[in-house]
Amino acid sequence: MIRIVDPKKGTMYDDYLHLRWLLLREPLGGERGSELDDMESVSYHRAIVDKDNDIIGVGRVHFGDSLAQIRYMGVKHSHSRMGYGTKLLYTLEKIVYNHGINKIFLNSRINAISFYQKNGYSKIKRVEPSFGDIIHYRMEKIL
Ligand SMILES: CC(C)(COP(=O)(O)OP(=O)(O)OC[C@H]1O[C@@H](n2cnc3c(N)ncnc32)[C@H](O)[C@@H]1OP(=O)(O)O)[C@@H](O)C(=O)NCCC(=O)NCCS
Numbered sequence: 001m002i003r004i005v006d007p008k009k010g011t012m013y014d015d016y017l018h019l020r021w022l023l024l025r026e027p028l029g030g031e032r033g034s035e036l037d038d039m040e041s042v043s044y045h046r047a048i049v050d051k052d053n054d055i056i057g058v059g060r061v062h063f064g065d066s067l068a069q070i071r072y073m074g075v076k077h078s079h080s081r082m083g084y085g086t087k088l089l090y091t092l093e094k095i096v097y098n099h100g101i102n103k104i105f106l107n108s109r110i111n112a113i114s115f116y117q118k119n120g121y122s123k124i125k126r127v128e129p130s131f132g133d134i135i136h137y138r139m140e141k142i143l
Pocket residue numbers: 023024072073074075076079080081082083084085086087107108109111112114115116118
C-alpha cells in the first residue's frame with residue numbers, strides 16, 4: 001500500500017531531498033545541494049511512501065505566468081514500471097488544475113520522454129539541460 005504525501009509536513013523533507021539527489025544528481029556527479037533551486041520554498045512537493053513510510057518517489061511543481069512547471073520527478077529503480085511515476089504525476093497535475101491553471105511544461109531527459117508521452121505530454125523542442133549534459137526536450141500538456 002503506497003501513499004502520496006507532502007514531505008514538508010512532518011520530518012521527511014530532508015529524506016525527500018536526499019532521494020531527489022540520489023536519483024537525479026548523484027549519478028551525474030552532483031554534490032549534495034545541487035538538487036536544489038531557488039523555487040523550493042514556493043513549490044508544491046510530493047513524495048510516494050511505502051507501508052513503512054520509506055520514500056520511493058519524488059516530484060515537484062511550481063507556478064509561473066499562467067503555467068506550471070513540473071521538476072525533479074524520480075522513482076527508485078527498484079520500483080520502476082509499477083505505475084508510481086504516473087500516480088505522482090497525476091497528483092501534481094491535480095494541484096495545478098486546482099489552482100485554475102491548465103498548462104504544464106517540463107524539461108524531460110531523453111530517457112523519460114516515453115513516460116511523459118504516455119501521460120499526455122507533447123514533445124516541443126530540444127532545450128539546454130539545467131545540470132549535466134543529458135539531452136533534454138521541453139514537453140507540454142494542456143489539462
Ligand atoms: C521517468 C520515471 C519517473 C518513470 O517512473 P515509473 O514509476 O517507472 O513510471 P510508470 O510505471 O508510471 O510508467 C508509466 C508508463 O510510462 C512509460 N515508461 C516509463 N518508463 C519507461 C522507460 N524507461 N522506457 C519506456 N517507457 C517508459 C511506459 O509506457 C509505462 O507504462 P508500462 O510500464 O505499462 O509500459 C522513472 O523511470 C525515473 O525516475 N527515471 C529516472 C529519473 C528520471 O529520468 N526522471 C525524469 C527526469 S525529467
